Amino acid sequence: MTERCRHCGEPAGPSPIRVATDGGAALFCCAGCHAAWTWITAAGLARYYRQREAGQPVSVDTERFSDFALPDVAAHYVAEADDGSATVSLHIGGMRCAACVWLLEKVAEQTAGVLSCDVSFATHRAIVRFDPTTIDLAGVLHALARPGFQPEPVVPGELSNAQTNERRHALRRLAVAALFGMQTMMLAFALYLGDAYGMTDATRTLLEFASMVCTLPVIAYAGAPFFRGAWRGLVERQPGMDLPVALALTVAFTTSVLATFSIGTTVYYDSVAMFVLLLTGSRFLELAARHRAEDGVAALARMLPDAVDRLNPDGSVERIARRELRSGDRIRVRTGDTLPVDGRIVSGQLGVDEALLSGESRPLPRSVGESVCAGAGVAAGSATLVVERTGASTTLAEVGRLLERAGHQRATTRAFADRLASVFVVAVVLVAALAATVWSQIDAARIVPVTLAVLIVACPCALALATPTALSAAATRLARDGLLLSGAGLLERFRPGMTLLTDKTGTLTNGRPVLSATHALAGVSATHCRAIAAALEAESEHPLARAFVPFAAGVSLDAPADVRVGEGVCGTIDGVEYRLGRASFVAAIAGCEPAQTANAESRVYLGRANEWLASFDVCDALRADAPASVAALRQAGIKVVIASGDSPTAVAVAARELGVHDWHANLSPANKLELLANLHAAGESVVMLGDGVNDAPVLAAADASIAMGGGTALARANADAILVGDTLTPLATLADVSRRTRWIVRQSAAWAIAYNGLAVTAAALGLITPWMAAIGMSASSLLVVSNALRLRRATADRSSELTVLAERTV
Amino acid sequence: MSILLLLIPLALLLLGIAVAAFFWAADNGQFDDLEAEAVRILLDDDEPVGRD
Numbered sequence: 001m002t003e004r005c006r007h008c009g010e011p012a013g014p015s016p017i018r019v020a021t022d023g024g025a026a027l028f029c030c031a032g033c034h035a036a037w038t039w040i041t042a043a044g045l046a047r048y049y050r051q052r053e054a055g056q057p058v059s060v061d062t063e064r065f066s067d068f069a070l071p072d073v074a075a076h077y078v079a080e081a082d083d084g085s086a087t088v089s090l091h092i093g094g095m096r097c098a099a100c101v102w103l104l105e106k107v108a109e110q111t112a113g114v115l116s117c118d119v120s121f122a123t124h125r126a127i128v129r130f131d132p133t134t135i136d137l138a139g140v141l142h143a144l145a146r147p148g149f150q151p152e153p154v155v156p157g158e159l160s161n162a163q164t165n166e167r168r169h170a171l172r173r174l175a176v177a178a179l180f181g182m183q184t185m186m187l188a189f190a191l192y193l194g195d196a197y198g199m200t201d202a203t204r205t206l207l208e209f210a211s212m213v214c215t216l217p218v219i220a221y222a223g224a225p226f227f228r229g230a231w232r233g234l235v236e237r238q239p240g241m242d243l244p245v246a247l248a249l250t251v252a253f254t255t256s257v258l259a260t261f262s263i264g265t266t267v268y269y270d271s272v273a274m275f276v277l278l279l280t281g282s283r284f285l286e287l288a289a290r291h292r293a294e295d296g297v298a299a300l301a302r303m304l305p306d307a308v309d310r311l312n313p314d315g316s317v318e319r320i321a322r323r324e325l326r327s328g329d330r331i332r333v334r335t336g337d338t339l340p341v342d343g344r345i346v347s348g349q350l351g352v353d354e355a356l357l358s359g360e361s362r363p364l365p366r367s368v369g370e371s372v373c374a375g376a377g378v379a380a381g382s383a384t385l386v387v388e389r390t391g392a393s394t395t396l397a398e399v400g401r402l403l404e405r406a407g408h409q410r411a412t413t414r415a416f417a418d419r420l421a422s423v424f425v426v427a428v429v430l431v432a433a434l435a436a437t438v439w440s441q442i443d444a445a446r447i448v449p450v451t452l453a454v455l456i457v458a459c460p461c462a463l464a465l466a467t468p469t470a471l472s473a474a475a476t477r478l479a480r481d482g483l484l485l486s487g488a489g490l491l492e493r494f495r496p497g498m499t500l501l502t503d504k505t506g507t508l509t510n511g512r513p514v515l516s517a518t519h520a521l522a523g524v525s526a527t528h529c530r531a532i533a534a535a536l537e538a539e540s541e542h543p544l545a546r547a548f549v550p551f552a553a554g555v556s557l558d559a560p561a562d563v564r565v566g567e568g569v570c571g572t573i574d575g576v577e578y579r580l581g582r583a584s585f586v587a588a589i590a591g592c593e594p595a596q597t598a599n600a601e602s603r604v605y606l607g608r609a610n611e612w613l614a615s616f617d618v619c620d621a622l623r624a625d626a627p628a629s630v631a632a633l634r635q636a637g638i639k640v641v642i643a644s645g646d647s648p649t650a651v652a653v654a655a656r657e658l659g660v661h662d663w664h665a666n667l668s669p670a671n672k673l674e675l676l677a678n679l680h681a682a683g684e685s686v687v688m689l690g691d692g693v694n695d696a697p698v699l700a701a702a703d704a705s706i707a708m709g710g711g712t713a714l715a716r717a718n719a720d721a722i723l724v725g726d727t728l729t730p731l732a733t734l735a736d737v738s739r740r741t742r743w744i745v746r747q748s749a750a751w752a753i754a755y756n757g758l759a760v761t762a763a764a765l766g767l768i769t770p771w772m773a774a775i776g777m778s779a780s781s782l783l784v785v786s787n788a789l790r791l792r793r794a795t796a797d798r799s800s801e802l803t804v805l806a807e808r809t810v
Numbered sequence: 811m812s813i814l815l816l817l818i819p820l821a822l823l824l825l826g827i828a829v830a831a832f833f834w835a836a837d838n839g840q841f842d843d844l845e846a847e848a849v850r851i852l853l854d855d856d857e858p859v860g861r862d
Contacts, residue, residue: 120843175836207814210818
């Protein structure tokens with residue numbers, strides 16, 4: 001195992017800095033990391049290293065912080081209070097656990113000029129109040145970025161305010177349902193005991209009256225959304241699950257009130273209260289998931305730089321806020337910038353990294369007259385652009401809209417489930433009506449109790465518990481393996497016969513190029529060739545250059561290397577000119593090209609005057625566990641399809657190694673959505689696995705989705721599950737756990753339906769007294785819960801083997 | 811059982827106070843972040859620096 005830097009977690013390299021500490025020697029890859037470590041430990045914050053996830057690389061782009069020193073830019077984000085203090089809302093990137101909150105607050109506390117800092121882990125937001133005379137916005141950002149976080153100012157917008165309000169109201173409803181519901185249950189318990197042991201009518205009336213008072217806020221306040229939803233469903237002629245809920249609540253509550261005033265026999269206040277509590281609880285969890293997704297869309301806009309260099313007509317360069325750019329303005333961009341707008345190059349040339357938009361992992365050369373998109377990174381070169389489109393009309397904004405549309409598409413699938421539910425609703429109502437009609441012939445006094453029994457038993461506790469308990473047990477089990485589940489759809493979809501659509505770069509592969517082979521073509525040793533190549537690429541920003549970094553060994557250039565975008569680099573060592581890059585570029589000095597062999601994903605050549613020295617095969621290696629995981633998935637009956645934005649050669653190599661026959665290369669996000677639509681049209685159930693922004697629309701539109709933990713926040717926000725720890729092995733576990741979950745849900749549901757079927761028949765025949773029903777219901781719920789807990793066991797048990805058999809035969 | 815005439819209204823009163831307290835807390839942002847606060851209390855600062 002290579003030794004890693006104590007601070008940043010990257011390999012420490014050939015000449016690390018060694019420092020003796022209490023816990024043995026610590027290694028650092030560079031002086032910067034050493035300084036950061038020294039600062040953190042000296043500030044008494046060494047716990048940070050113990051709390052953070054092991055090996056999490058830290059890379060913070062602090063350069064753009066200076067943009068926030070511009071008054072125009074800062075004014076957009078900072079709100080000044082009357083007492084002279086200023087407040088800014090920040091989105092904190094890189095927060096992984098609650099310990100980060102602690103670290104951020106401590107760091108802020110120790111920064112001169114910061115008055116207060118409130119960090120919320122749930123929203124990844126920080127609200128910082130500072131004294132503008134001591135520290136400016138850029139200073140605050142620098143302070144918070146020091147431990148390795150990526151703070152981004154956000155406009156204290158309507159979105160987050162609306163979310164906070166919505167959340168607080170949902171919490172209020174939950175509290176009302178829980179507190180009053182508990183009280184109702186206690187009174188109900190007394191009523192049940194009264195049924196068993198006898199109770200005076202006066203006491204009964206008192207208890208019933210108290211129950212009514214307790215249930216009133218539950219139904220009127222906590223249950224209000226269900227009535228609103230039911231009404232909307234009726235108006236739009238598409239009744240959803242809200243309708244039977246509202247119906248059952250109305251019937252049960254009205255009957256109970258009538259019974260309380262002696263026009264009936266039985267009260268159902270406890271059923272009403274518990275029903276509302278359970279439903280409000282599950283709606284609250286849904287709300288949290290939806291808010292995370294909304295944050296993801298907002299994240300797109302944060303990717304663009306806030307300030308740009310505008311080239312004025314008089315030739316001067318002025319740094320201005322991005323929002324002030326108008327189409328037709330000229331701007332300057334350099335290596336390392338992110339393009340703020342869509343534009344056309346008027347002078348200079350660029351190597352642009354469009355991985356964000358297309359998934360293409362290599363920079364593409366762009367020269368005068370060609371267009372470039374907002375959100376793309378400048379990997380090499382510098383140029384002057386004329387601004388064509390800004391803000392909402394850019395290609396990046398288009399991706400955002402694709403994403404929203406994809407979200408709506410999924411909502412349509414859900415609406416289909418709702419339509420199915422409305423069929424169920426109509427059936428339940430019909431059965432209840434039938435029972436009422438039949439009983440009106442037999443015994444008119446029992447119409448109401450019987451009808452109610454049918455309506456209430458249609459949504460019983462055990463059946464309601466079967467799915468959520470199994471899901472939460474499965475989620476716990478999967479989290480232990482490194483798969484964080486946020487949506488239930490995944491467990492339902494991940495079954496034999498479905499298609500796993502997967503991205504390549506950064507998902508199946510590590511997303512980092514490595515040198516896979518060196519072919520020495522002349523008398524110079526392979527090791528020396530690599531050292532020369534490393535020296536040439538030392539200053540390069542090209543992604544492939546990183547493959548050579550580990551081989552730097554004492555060779556230095558006479559002068560900085562000359563980078564030619566799309567060609568290669570050239571430089572001189574000891575007076576001899578060397579070229580590294582495409583064959584044609586090297587051939588210009590080395591003579592005719594050597595014979596090429598296929599199969600290499602990317603091949604670069606090294607040569608000097610009249611001599612070819614070596615060729616290097618650079619590839620983005622597959623994750624070590626990718627072949628085994630794909631094989632395990634195939635064994636579980638899952639089809640794997642690769643959809644990549646990368647070049648066909650690169651994808652073909654990966655597909656061959658994995659044994660995947662169905663692969664697609666050169667896909668844009670729109671192409672990927674098209675591919676998904678084709679799969680859907682063929683009747684396939686599709687789960688998407690991806691990591692980048694270019695995957696985000698597909699992640700949102702697929703039936704279910706999994707994002708890589710190392711991927712972009714946007715991809716994570718749209719996924720039903722997140723793979724942490726950058727390994728694919730949990731996918732095999734997922735196949736097993738989802739199978740067992742479905743089996744257990746089916747078992748529990750079958751039990752609950754059988755129990756309720758018996759109970760409703762017995763109740764309809766007048767064989768069951770309330771206290772018997774209460775005990776039966778509790779026992780039934782307990783059985784369902786303990787059945788679900790079996791999922792938390794580490795190893796697959798016999799039930800899973802049975803499921804395999806069951807699912808194969810179906 | 812006439813004690814119930816006192817106890818039930820009393821329970822309802824306490825319930826009302828509890829709900830009012832919860833509303834107040836929710837509106838003051840006490841429940842905006844349910845994850846960090848649970849862990850924060852477990853994290854101490856390191857030993858004060860610069861002391862032997």
